Amino acid sequence: MDIRTICVHGCDKRYDSTGAVAVPIFASATFAHPAVGQSTGFDYSRSQNPTREFLEHTVAELEGGAEAVAFTSGMAAVGALMELFSPGDHIVASNDLYGGTFRLFSHISQKNGIKFSFAGTPQDIETAITPATKAVFLETPTNPMMNVIDIAEVAKITQSKKLLLVVDNTFLTPVFQRPLSLGADIVLHSGTKYLGGHNDTLSGMLVVNDAALSERLRFIVKTTGGGLSPFDSFLIVRGIKTLAIRMERQQESALAIAKWLTGQSKVKKVYYIGLPDHPGYEISSRQASGYGGMISFSVDSEQTAASILENVKIIKYAESLGGVESLITYPMLQTHADLPESERLARGIDGCLLRLSVGLEAADDLIADLKRAMNS
Ligand SMILES: Cc1ncc(COP(=O)(O)O)c(C=O)c1O
Structure with a gap:
């Protein structure tokens, strides 16, 4: 079935x-x-x-x-x-x-x-x-x-x-x-x-x-x-009951947002496995039938990171992921705060890294929210 x-x-x-x-x-x-x-x-x-x-x-x-x-x-x-x-x-x-x-x-x-x-x-x-x-x-x-x-x-x-x-x-x-x-x-x-x-x-x-x-x-x-x-x-x-349709829609929006992030001068790197230049794209395409709704990205400074976290309105600055509400997380201070600093930095989890869980809001609204917060 x-x-x-x-x-x-x-x-x-x-x-x-x-x-x-x-x-x-x-x-x-x-x-x-x-x-x-x-x-x-x-x-x-x-x-x-x-x-x-x-x-x-x-x-x-x-x-x-x-x-x-x-x-x-x-x-x-x-x-x-x-x-x-x-x-x-x-x-x-x-x-x-x-x-x-x-x-x-x-x-x-x-x-x-x-x-x-x-x-x-x-x-x-x-x-x-x-x-x-x-x-x-x-x-x-x-x-x-x-x-x-x-x-x-x-x-x-x-x-x-x-x-x-x-x-x-x-x-x-x-x-x-x-x-x-x-x-x-x-x-x-x-x-x-x-x-x-x-x-x-x-x-x-x-x-x-x-x-x-x-x-x-x-x-x-x-x-x-x-x-x-x-x-x-x-x-x-x-x-x-709605898992399949949520996954499909969250993935669609995540791809649009990942592409938009890639073109932003304040964004230094986008980690989304659905982008063909992601090092895991080829393996993902083989072993999975989709790329999901999770994006991490690095910005040019800790100030830009703070500006995004403090100024997003639709997207909530909160831990967790995968829900209908989009959430943005600061791994350094939240999900990965207990990692020793040297190990955290060795993994690339620094003050410029943000993690976005794309929810079910309209992708255009999420992009507008990120754009305004990034330039606040
Ligand atoms: C990949 C992954 N595994 C396990 C967990 C732990 O799950 P829970 O928060 O439900 O205890 C999390 C929580 O963020 C997670 O992201």
């Missing part, structure tokens, strides 16, 4: 006989048992709840996976993922990553004995692998530098060495990129972003194809308690 149709209708699970078109919010912490030793399939909502189950089945179908697990945030999903590993294990991760993921790796997982190396190309990833390596963790495109990596190329390496390949698919979503079909073992989402799509709630997802892995993740969520609430599950299901 076409992904646009799955988005609208969700999975084919139904939980009542009323014919309700929208999945009900099962606001129940616990479920009564019909008899001793029997269950309706639901016992206690920390383990599973019908509304969350509907969301999980829907996201699994969208990603072409067998199972998905929904968490209270993207970071809760990354935290649960780390529970798959033990002290002494080693993970190779993208050298450009969402700052919160980097913070979790370096402040929590490392304290728990997991070691990390960072690499940007398949060759460098292969070189970084040691006998203790258990997984490779990729973002593609990366947040915020929009680096692209060939997922299938990395999958060849991880499969030959029997390592798990995890791909954070937050930026492109299954509408444009399906990492499991390219050889990944686990897909991660901050569902707060495009899946939810309305900047009104948080969520996180892990999607897998392997039954044993799925069982381990179910045990972790049941035991550590980070499963998404019924109400938030409903909001994400509702958001997903």
